[in-house]
Amino acid sequence: MxxxxxxxxxxxxxxxxxxxxxxxxxxxxxxxxxxxxxxxxxxxxxxxxxxxxxxxxxxxxxxxxxxxxxxxxxxxxxxxxxxxxxxxxxxxxxxxLSFAERTWLRCSAAKPTMPLRYSVAERSKHPQFVKRYVDNCxxxxxxxxxxxxxxxxxxxxxxxxxxxxxxxxxxxRTQRVLHLFGPNESLTKTRREQLQHGNVKWLDHRQCRALEPGFTEHAPISGGYHHPLDxxxxxxxxxxxxxxxxxxxxxxxxxxxxxxxxxxxxxxxxxxxxxxxxxxxxxxxxxxxxxxxxxxxxxxxxxxxxMTPLTSCSVSADMGEAPLRVRNGLQDESNSVFISVLDDRLRAVGSPFIGSLSNKELESEYRRIYTVATTLLGNAAQWNQAKYWSHTVWAxxxxxxxxxxxxxxxxxxxxxxxxxxxxxxxxxxxxxxxxxxxxxxxxxxxxxxxxxxxxxx
Ligand SMILES: Cc1cc2nc3c(=O)[nH]c(=O)nc-3n(C[C@H](O)[C@H](O)[C@H](O)COP(=O)(O)OP(=O)(O)OC[C@H]3O[C@@H](n4cnc5c(N)ncnc54)[C@H](O)[C@@H]3O)c2cc1C
The missing domain is CATH 3.50.50.60 (FAD/NAD(P)-binding domain)
Structure with a gap:
C-alpha cells in the first residue's frame, strides 16, 4: 500500500x-x-x-x-x-515543541503564542491530560x-x-485565509525561510494589503502567506x-x-x-x-x-455599512487570533485554554482579542458594539x-x-x-x- x-x-x-x-x-x-x-x-x-x-x-x-x-x-x-x-x-x-518548551509547558503556559494555554490554577486539575498532551508534542x-x-x-x-x-x-464561504506575521523581524525571517521549503508562497506586506482591503493603515503586518485551498x-x-x-x-x-x-x-x-x-x-x-x-x-x-474541557473566547462585530468589506479569513500568528467573515459579521477567536477561566482571565483574553481585531481591522466593523462569547469544547x-x-x-x-x-x-x-x-x-x-x-x- x-x-x-x-x-x-x-x-x-x-x-x-x-x-x-x-x-x-x-x-x-x-x-x-x-x-x-x-x-x-x-x-x-x-x-x-x-x-x-x-x-x-x-x-x-x-x-x-x-x-x-x-x-x-x-x-x-x-x-x-x-x-x-x-x-x-x-x-x-x-x-x-523543543525539550525546553515541553518542560515549560508542564509548568504553565499562559503565553498567547502557545497552541494550548493554561493557568497555574488549572494545572493541577488535569494532570493526566497535560502529561499526555506534552508527550504528544x-x-x-x-x-x-x-x-x-x-x-x-x-x-x-x-x-x-x-x-x-x-x-x-x-x-x-470565504475563499482565502491569510496567515499574517507581525513586525517581529526574527520570527518573520524564520517563517520566510521555512516557507521557501514548502508549497506556499511568501507574500510581503504590500501583497497582503492588496489581497485584503479591510486592513487599517497602521496594521502591523510584515508579510504572510495563504494555503491554496483554505x-x-x-x-x-x-x-x-x-x-x-x-x-x-x-x-x-x-x-x-x-x-x-x-x-x-x-x-x-x-x-x-x-x-x-x-x-x-x-x-x-x-x-x-x-x-x-x-x-x-x-x-x-x-x-x-x-476528554478534557478547553475554553475558547471570541469577540464578534457587525460589518454594517463599513466601506471596505473584509474578504479573507485572517490568522494572526504573532498573537494567535483567528478572524473569520460570517456573512455580515466578523468573529475573532483566541487559541484555547485547558480547563476554565476566571472572570478576570476571561476579561483579559477578551481585551487581547479585541485589541488584535481592532488593530488589524478597526474600520471594517462596529467594534464598539462587539459581542463577547466563550464556550467549552472537549478534546x-x-x-x-x-x-x-x-x-x-x-x-x-x-x-x-x-x-x-x-x-x-x-x-x-x-x-x-x-x-x-x-x-x-x-x-x-x-x-x-x-x-x-x-x-x-
Ligand atoms: C469560540 C470558538 C471558535 C471556534 N472556531 C472554530 C473554527 O474556526 N473551526 C472549527 O473547525 N472549529 C471551531 N470551533 C470548535 C467547534 O465549534 C466545535 O468543535 C464544535 O462545535 C463541536 O460540536 P459538537 O457537536 O461536538 O459539540 P456541541 O456543539 O457542544 O454539541 C453537543 C450537544 O450535546 C448536547 N448534550 C450534552 N449532554 C447531553 C445529554 N446528556 N443528552 C442530550 N444532549 C446532550 C449539548 O446540549 C449540545 O447541544 C470553535 C469553538 C469555539 C468555542
Missing amino acids: AAKDENGHGWAYNWRETNQNALDSSQGAFFVVFTYAFMDIVVIGAGMAGLHTAWACARRGANVTVIESARGPLQAASYGSGGYIGPDGVRPLVRP TPERARYCQDALTALVQYNARMLDKLVLELDVEDF QTINATYVARQIAGVCQQNGVQFLYGTAVKELIVNDGVVRAVTSEAGLHAADVVVLCHAGGVTETLTTAGIKLQVP MPDSLPLVGAVPGARGLYVSAAHGMTGAACTCAAANIIADQIEGKVPAIDLCGAFACDRFAK
Whole structure:
C-alpha cells in the first residue's frame, strides 16, 4: 500500500483511493440503502456533530431520532464557531515543541503564542491530560497527528462541498485565509525561510494589503502567506440549515430532553433512557461532546484518558455599512487570533485554554482579542458594539477527535472530542460513521487514529 502524498505525508493515498468509491456510490439526491431500511438510530446531541450524523444516516434511509438536552439545536460549542475549515492549514493543538518548551509547558503556559494555554490554577486539575498532551508534542507524534487530522479535514472539505451542492445550502464561504506575521523581524525571517521549503508562497506586506482591503493603515503586518485551498464558512448557519433538511425528511427531534443512561446487553446496544422514557434503538451515536464519557460509564464502558474541557473566547462585530468589506479569513500568528467573515459579521477567536477561566482571565483574553481585531481591522466593523462569547469544547490529549465504532458494544458509535476543529471535521466524521453502520469500509482508512480506545493500548 503506497503511503505518501506529494507533500510526503502518510495518509492521503489511502484516503484518495477509498474516498473515490464513497463519492461514486453516493452520487445523486436522497437515496435508501438496504441496510438502513427499518433501522432505528438515536443520535445524542444536536450540535454540529449530531446534525451532520443525523443527516448522513437519514439520507441513507434510517429512522433517526435526535435527543438534545437544550431547547433547540446548536446551543453549545457549535453556537459560535469561527468556521475555519482548512483544508490545508488546519493544525492540531499538538505541535513539535523543543525539550525546553515541553518542560515549560508542564509548568504553565499562559503565553498567547502557545497552541494550548493554561493557568497555574488549572494545572493541577488535569494532570493526566497535560502529561499526555506534552508527550504528544514530539516531532514524531505531532507529525502523526497532523497527517491524520489533515486527511480527515481534506475529506471533510470534499463532503461539505457535496452537501452544500446537494442541499443548495448557503454557506457564506470565504475563499482565502491569510496567515499574517507581525513586525517581529526574527520570527518573520524564520517563517520566510521555512516557507521557501514548502508549497506556499511568501507574500510581503504590500501583497497582503492588496489581497485584503479591510486592513487599517497602521496594521502591523510584515508579510504572510495563504494555503491554496483554505477557506472559512459560516459553519453554524450550515448546520442550522441541515437541521431544517433533517426535519423535512422525517428526522424526529426531542429538545429539552437529557439522555441519562445507555443500555447495552450482551455486547449489543439496545436503548437509551431520558426524562421522556425509554428510546429503543438498533444504533446509538454519541455526539454530545463532554457528556460522552458519563454516558459510556452508565453502560460500564470506560474511556482511557477522558476528554478534557478547553475554553475558547471570541469577540464578534457587525460589518454594517463599513466601506471596505473584509474578504479573507485572517490568522494572526504573532498573537494567535483567528478572524473569520460570517456573512455580515466578523468573529475573532483566541487559541484555547485547558480547563476554565476566571472572570478576570476571561476579561483579559477578551481585551487581547479585541485589541488584535481592532488593530488589524478597526474600520471594517462596529467594534464598539462587539459581542463577547466563550464556550467549552472537549478534546483528547492528542487533539484528534473520537470517531467511529465503540469497541465492545455493537451498534454504538461516537463523534466527539472535536476540540477546535469541529467545523473542519464533523461532516467527515458523520460520513465515516454512516459507512461503518452500513458495513462499508469507511472512506478514509484512518479509524485507528480516532479510535475511542487508542490510549488504552
Ligand atoms: C469560540 C470558538 C471558535 C471556534 N472556531 C472554530 C473554527 O474556526 N473551526 C472549527 O473547525 N472549529 C471551531 N470551533 C470548535 C467547534 O465549534 C466545535 O468543535 C464544535 O462545535 C463541536 O460540536 P459538537 O457537536 O461536538 O459539540 P456541541 O456543539 O457542544 O454539541 C453537543 C450537544 O450535546 C448536547 N448534550 C450534552 N449532554 C447531553 C445529554 N446528556 N443528552 C442530550 N444532549 C446532550 C449539548 O446540549 C449540545 O447541544 C470553535 C469553538 C469555539 C468555542
